Amino acid sequence: MAKSRKTTKTTHADSAGRTTVQLKARRSNLEDRKLLSPEDALRTEGLFKMLANDTRIRLLHHLVRSREASVGDIANALDMKPQAVSNQLQRLSDTGMVASRREGVSVFYRVKNGCVAPLLDLALCLMDAEGCDSASR
Amino acid sequence: MAKSRKTTKTTHADSAGRTTVQLKARRSNLEDRKLLSPEDALRTEGLFKMLANDTRIRLLHHLVRSREASVGDIANALDMKPQAVSNQLQRLSDTGMVASRREGVSVFYRVKNGCVAPLLDLALCLMDAEGCDSASR
DNA sequence: TCACTATTACACGATATCGTGTAGTAGTGT
């Protein structure tokens, strides 16, 4: 992107077809040592905003688990109306988080942005470690 | 918490006084293999919601960097009105993300919830790796 | 007590969010 931080990303799929992202030189708190520009703050806000919703979290989690799913599948799995699912998928698509593929009458969605899975994973992990009573707004 | 997942957290402070959180048995995508309960989704939403704001991100980032800061300090550093800063800090305090300490007329805030730093760190890291055009709403 | 500073409580208004219902489109088969 604009600024170059020396982060190396290694993405590979294991036998189960699952994607693992390894971050080298992650050196925790590396980013915390330099000032956070308003632009970066806005980009980060945009990223977290997409994850800051009950529905989208379950939706994305479902997509991460199943690699690909149609609107109807998801609506059925999450017990939601297709419109609501399509709504959120549209939003997620606009921000580049997911991508779609048409097959007959169905439209299959998949996670596109690599930030989703790791962040979801870390969040769930950390929420266990911490009490994270933070939940109920 | 309610459910027990075998995650081990190790927190320690190095010579510089910075806290590092190591997660053992993190095994990426572990959480993605079991169904995400609506409750967990809500808790995760709550966590991400606190990070889904321009102001709070800069605020938390500042707190992570300086370990502790008063309302006035932050307002000054981020070029914001004290009320706005206090507002957000209040919200962050309600959700257990930060804690406060009074010293004279000033109130010093610090990051309390261990999820904050790692998530911020990972997000910034990943946004570099990915294009993450996702930003602009 | 008075003045002063730092912080907070609260109501207001502008804006954003999200599910719903209705209507529309695309693809497929008859």
Place this chain on the structure above:
DNA sequence: ACACTACTACACGATATCGTGTAATAGTGA
């Protein structure tokens, strides 16, 4: 063309968010 399914576009209403301005509170010193 017609019916049917899967999805989407859009307007609406309820609710949430967030900075602002005003007023209140807490701490400190004269």
